[in-house]
Amino acid sequence: MKITTMVTGAALGVMLASTAMAAELTVVSFGGAYGAAQKKHMLDPYTAKTGTKILFEDYSGGIAEIKAQVEANNIQWDVVDIEVIDLERACSEGLLEVIPASVLAAGADGTPGAQDFIPSAIANECGVGNIVWTIIYAYNEKTIGSVKPTSIGDFFDTKKISGKRAMRKRPQVNMEWALIADGVAADKVYEVLATDAGQARAFAKLDTIKDDIVWFDSWSQVPQLLNDGGAVMGQSANGRIFDAIKKDGKPFKMVWDAHVYDLDVWAVVKGSKKKDLAFDFISFATGTKPLSGMPDVAYGPTRKSSMALVDPAVIPDLPTSHLDEGVKADGIFWADFGESLGEKFNEWLLK
């Protein structure tokens, strides 16, 4: 009996202690090297400045989890880092709060927020730009063999390069790449993809490598797959590969051909009980200094005033230095087609 009492007491103590130190703000992002950079330059300084405890959670992108929370009226997240390719859709489906203009803080040099941000960073009313990043593919020089890939066509050419290709398990970017590899001009991709014939063409191209694809959910998996031989090449956010090369000295090589560049924004989940705190966090996190830390993982800051603080050595690795080789991800296209292509893609996967 004594032991039981003691255990109960201890447990109650833990319980009380845990409510006392409950996190005040839940921030969700992509984890890995990117998450670490955000923690270092945005979350930790914010906690140090305001004393707000932050629970930092990882997710693998997409709008499904946010949608489930909003539709079930069970809001668990406050601030979320969202890819612009998904932002338009999330915003138009009422999953995010509209950001008040006051959130855009002035730059360190005094430039008003609305002028300091690059225009695409604040183009959507539901988010404030955080980074410019891109999706490239990379290969492991040790496992690739003698022929090295140089173009997006090579990624789809199993005769030229054999072995598994890692791809993110969703239609976005994969469909674009399939069309470009099949000969569609980069600037016509979304036009073609809006037609039934274009979609069929993209799936047909994906079919040719279906047996050689390793699907992943989270960007963190790619460096691992390349490293442990799970895949010889893989689609990746450029920062993950940059980090693996720079920090861990991995023999990875990036291919910039037809990279699909995009922004990430900070947004607030609709119905968050800590809306004002969330806006305050975003205002801080998208300030000149925190944003200037993002090039740690080769992502470009979305403020002009932050660019001035960036180490010049890292500039060639930023997506902004490769824009001519790339395609801009079309958030509006995916807002309209995300649902229907998502469903077709999943049925294609199960076939």
Next chain:
Amino acid sequence: MSNTTTNVASTASSDNNKRGAAILTKEEARFARRELRRHKMTAFALVVPLLVFISFAFVAPILTMLHQGYYSPVVADLIPQTLEKLESWDGQGQPDKRVLTSMAIDLKRLAADRTSGKLAAEINRHKPGASSMVKSTARKLRRKDDADLAQNGAALLLAANKSWADAKTWQAVQKAGKIYTDGFYLTALDLERTFEGEIQIREATQIYIQLYTKTLRMALVITLMCLVLGYPLAYFLANAPSKTSNMLMIFVLLPFWTSLLVRTTAWIALLQTNGVVNSFLMELHVISEPLDMLYTEFSTIIAMTHILLPFMILPLYSVMKGIDKSYMRAAMSMGAKPIPAFLKVYLPNTLPGLSAGALLVFIISVGYYITPALVGGTDGQMISNIIAFHMQQSNNWGLAAALGTMLLILILTLYWVYDRFVGASNIKLG
């Protein structure tokens, strides 16, 4: 089995009462009845709190899920007026101008409220591809002013997207507008209802029946593997001296008590491309290239066999332990060949344990989620994983509920069989 005993007991006691009434005084009989009632009430009162708890915590959620499978009020809530006007439409050609205008006005409102996506998602389930049409139209109409829409709504709608002239679009709108629908169940069976109300095989991809078959096939393979591996081991343990068997039993019980996630982690470590098995085989020069074992149906089956094997061994062992060894010995000493002796004498005696273990393993594996989700890749996915997918990724909760209901029916049928032949309360816990 326990059913019969209870019945016998209760008949016996009511017989006693009847007979007792003749012998006992009225007073005594009433006392006896009151006592009986009191016992009944006490017993019942002890069970009630749990019954209430389980009804709230477990039964109500399951009922909510069943409800979700046929109740879909979203579209009816979003565009009530348009649906009402659409009712008089005969299903052929382009509907009345009033309907189109009403839809145009509704879409503008939805776009402003940011709920056009909800409508788009619902209609898309009935007409693949419709979501992009609804959403782009809503975006275009958002900028038009109200007077213009009331005047030329129909023309503006058609100008935004010509699919609004297509009867199929409106059939999909009408279908999606039904509050009570069998659509999710039909989809879960790879069927669909035509506009005329006939049920036919779904025109778009058919995946679910195949998935159920695959799940049942995998569960069957896992059950057979457990049987093939478990039977000899249980036999060996049951016939070994008790010191040996007690010691070796730890090897069965430790995995049984070890966290599921730990065991699944172990299989990932063993089977991955650079994992223990591949490195070992390459070191021995059995293979020169690592084998792709993880994220396949093979890895799912092997990990699940490992996880469920104790559920097979434990009931078999306890039955085998109770079999008198002298039967086999007698049969063999009288010259019976070992195999026929085993088949005729031993095997039938182990059937209760065998059926208990096999049914339990089969029931558990049919509804398994975690291991296929972690080691199954794309081919190793089972029905539970698709339910989770529709819950978490595609947000099609109605379909998830319909698929879940069918899985539930399947499991309850198996549970009923189990209860009849084994008895639910006879589940062995090590």
Next chain:
Amino acid sequence: MSQPFPSYYTLWHKAGSYALKFTAFAVLFFLIVPIIVIIPLSFNAEPYFTFTKGMVTFEPSAYSMRWYDAIVTNPNWLLAIKNSFIIGFFATIVATTLGTMAAVGLSSQRMPYKRLIMALLLSPMIVPLIIIAAGMFFFYSKFGFAGTYTGLIIAHAALGVPFVIITVTATLSGFDRSLYFAGLSMGASPLKTFFDVVVPLIRPGVISGAMFAFVTSFDEVVLVLFLAGPGQRTIPRQMFSGLREQINPTILAVATLLIMVSVAFLITLEFLRRRSERLRGLESPH
């Protein structure tokens, strides 16, 4: 099987017997090796899931405690450990209290609809977790229970109930019920009778039922995936997302710790079983 073979055994019998022994050991190997393999791997100095060259040749530098340090220094793991214990503890209390009472009631022969109620109460063990999780997600969200400790405790308690009922019913199966009703008819209150007569007898069953309920909660991940908010992540939840996203030997270190916990449980349970057998053996002459 180590005893000498009887004289009527032929050569084939002996071969068969060796084959059986071989098969049995192979299956035991299959059962235990995956679990054992994890333990040394968790001391890997490299961030891999496999044995490095140095590990095979037992170089001390190939081994390290870094993944254990990673648990202790990661706030997410610490939160998960704490949550697992909080949720497990309260779920166990609820399941054990309600389950024990119900088991006592159910073992009465006078209990109406016994078989039906039993089947209902045991069904959380049989219904696939994904179905329970989906239903609870819909239902609990309506009450604001999703994403709270309360919701998870209720959910896990429902899963633990069948185990308590099974173990307590088993200890009651040899119990002479007239003792309890004798107590009642002698005018003692049902509660007092219960604590004086029934509890000492069923205690081993209650404790092992509670242990099952705790382990069920401690090991459960599907309901947590659907119901928990970021603040309620538990150890299995943390392992699940780790295995899906970033495979990292920290998970192996956690797994090793959990194996130690299972060993402790196994020993306790065995001890309880022996004690229960002894108690019941002593109790029978009464």
